[in-house]
Amino acid sequence: HDVKMDMENDRPMDRLVCGDVGFGKTEVAIRAAFKAVDNGKQVAILVPTTILAYQHYRTFVDRLKDMPVSVSYLNRFRTAKQKAETLKGLEEGKIDIVIGTHQLVNKNVKFRDLGLLIVDEEQKFGVNVKDKLKTIAANIDTLTLTATPIPRTLQFSLMAARDLSVITTPPPNRYPIETNVIRFSEETIRDAISYEIERGGQVFFINNRIENIKEVAGMIQRLVPNAKVGIGHGQMDGKKLEELMLAFIEGEFDVLVATTIIESGLDVPNANTIFINNANNFGLSDLHQMRGRVGRSNKKAFCYFITPPESVMTDDARKRINALVQFSELGSGFNIAMKDLEIRGAGDLLGGEQSGFINEIGFDTYQKIMNEAIDELKENEFANLYEEENDIETKEFVKEFQIDTDFELLFPDEYINNISERLSLYNELGSVKNNAELEAYEKRLIDRFGALPKEAVSLLNSVRIKWKAKQIGLERLILKQNKMVGYFIGDQQSNFYQSNRFMSVMKFAQQNGNLCKVKEKETKNGLRLLITFENVKSIHKALELIEMI
DSSP states (O other): OHHHHHHHSSSOOEEEEEEOTTSSHHHHHHHHHHHHHHTTOEEEEEOSOHHHHHHHHHHHHHHTTTSSOOEEEEOTTSOHHHHHHHHHHHHHTOOOEEEESGGGGSTTOOOSSEEEEEEESGGGSOHHHHHHHHHHSSSSEEEEEESSOOHHHHHHHHTTSSEEEEEOOOOTTOOOOEEEEEOOOHHHHHHHHHHHHHTTOEEEEEOOOGGGHHHHHHHHHHHSTTOOEEEEOTTSOHHHHHHHHHHHHTTSOSEEEEOGGGTTTOOOTTEEEEEEETGGGSOHHHHHHHHTTSOOSSSOOEEEEEOOOGGGSOHHHHHHHHHHHHSOSTTOHHHHHHHHHHHHOOOOSSSSOSSOTHHHHOHHHHHHHHHHHHHHHHHTTTGGGGTTTTOTTTOOOOOOOEEEESSOOSOOTTTSOOHHHHHHHHHHHHTOOSHHHHHHHHHHHHHHHOSOOHHHHHHHHHHHHHHHHHHTTEEEEEEETTEEEEEEOSOTTOGGGGSHHHHHHHHHHHHTTTTEEEEEEEETTEEEEEEEESOOOSHHHHHHHHHHO
């Protein structure tokens, strides 16, 4: 629905669809592609591997076989003649949908009327390919599909630089993949492969070094003599690799020993066990993608990460493996991507660096600086595009608010004695947006822990104070020694000082000289306007006064 709405919009679409492996992202792509072709446009689908280009080609042809739609594909396995025919067909508009690896971004690929670009498994493409895409896709609809967006893409979506849709509903009859971290053990490997073959399933064994891949296949053959074992890697002849993959999909052999060439999009419903050798050498998204090659039917699936002892692994490798074991339930790709963002930092948003200076200054500070820069552009250079957002009567001028107090604002130990529970409740309180949510939160607390003590009531009231204070333009509030001092916005040039809100605060101060005083004070950051209330002996009293304004 989101994608169709975007395609009908005047503005070019730039949407990221994040859905776990096997949750139906390709289905969204097929429908979007059909909609574009139905409206006389061509579609380009960019995929990371030659195998996936071929598999998508088969899927699209099969799904659209009863429709007047021509589909072709470009990868390194196609002959020069086939490529020339495809390129000619694209230029003349005879081919509607083309699926290809990064050959699609070459200069010799010309479209008659390209309307939609779909990027599958976007985390597999380097910054250079993405920059080339921007020249193709400057004003056409772009749909990006991924199970685990790279930190930089996720960062773009989280700060709303591109639209984001998340598919979280697993297909029916799906079971989570049981994930185990093991040391290299011939016994475990033999038992797991034998069990899988006995129940009629197939096995992937990922070994990312071509030089010893034959030895690994020989070891499996020795451990399970009745298993039919195949070997697949990227240096094989294209035709042979295609035949091998098709034979495995058709179930002609039991175990496929392969490099990571299988990780992107390969769909083998009968494969339900996967071993990943030296899992500590892979990135988070690679491991999640490979794990997603199994468990695509209604059978219980198993994934084994073979790693050296924890003491030998690097810190980051340990964090990655633990994250995958922690997030093994269905639909956890998004959580894994968030963990990746946390482990690696988000990269510089513009330019080639994949993990930038966020590590140095921390994620929150980076977000803050970034948002300030974006707001500044909205207010100045692009003010005409954001007239509604810049309306001084409705605009939120205060982004960060600080409250300093000597009152106790907390959940006392005797009220909630579990530390992690308290932390989780503080976190939840931090994300409450309005009074209705706060009341629901309060009801849940009373329901679980009983009547609120005085300190907890003050804590909830301090959240209400924060909302009201931000509305009237206060950036900081000090509640100490029976006094309440509010600091207005520090930027003297802010439009806030022209707004009716500020005028009404000044009017209140003039009419209620017995309650409060407004004056300017010299601080280390320049002159600040302050409002001071005397005789404020409780948080409840502070809330009353702020509400009066």
